[in-house]
Amino acid sequence: MREFYTITELTREFGISTRTIRFYEDEGLLSPVRRGRTRLFRPSDRQLLRNILRGKRLGFSIAEIREIIQMYREPPGEAGQLRTILRRVADRRAELEQKKRDIDGMLAELEAAEEACLTRMAELGVGQVSRSG
């Protein structure tokens, strides 16, 4: 495991721009250490970035991702705050389950569309058809 990554290494690995990474830092999602003014990303920063991009792919906003990230941090010492976090965890979980159902719904529609295409191709007498599902 490497100790540090440069910003461009991360942009290449994740297919994003430096502007994006700096933007995430401005938004408080990332906090790389610095040598002089240059950002140095630890493996934990890299992991965090990976999680941020996961959230993005699922349609979460920066604000939501920031909130979710805060739930992963060291749990606080106060019972009320812990309960708050637990509630939010439950909420997010429900949201993710909904997204899962959405995915299954869309997959079903895609399969129907594929089926219709394959049927149509058969009607047209087109060969070289391979089924993936």
Add this chain to the structure above:
Amino acid sequence: MREFYTITELTREFGISTRTIRFYEDEGLLSPVRRGRTRLFRPSDRQLLRNILRGKRLGFSIAEIREIIQMYREPPGEAGQLRTILRRVADRRAELEQKKRDIDGMLAELEAAEEACLTRMAELGVGQVSRSG
């Protein structure tokens, strides 16, 4: 099954604004029939709206949703176009599978966070803890 829905009925059912529905029509996602100037939504429009909102929840853009919707339409008569659609279906499917993995990853992180909170609460000697997973 009702024959038509008004715009406000749909806004109430799906928790969105009339502006949003009209915007989707402007963007070519919906094409309700009209009586005079008033929009009348058929059950198929309602279904389509449901699908649009599913796509939104999964983070697809209007442009992407428009493209996906076009795949659901009546399959065209030309073999090349059919193949194009099949390829896009495969791409979208792969994308949805990726999102599914993203969800599972996030769920795992949420569970870890929950676990940490529960542990912390136990340390504090806080009772009334119920586990959901």
Add this chain to the structure above:
DNA sequence: GCCATGACTTACGTAAAAGTCAAATTGCGA
């Protein structure tokens, strides 16, 4: 006939999430 209600169009506004560009600075290899 008048008004409330709901729907419509048009136009402008805006927040989020970067993209783009410029100018200064820095690190590092020769």
Add this chain to the structure above:
DNA sequence: TCGCAATTTGACTTTTACGTAAGTCATGGC
């Protein structure tokens, strides 16, 4: 130590997905 590529900050621009406001139109009840 020079020079160039990489990095930095800062400001401005763009795109997306609507929100909001202003004014019009149709219609059903009193």
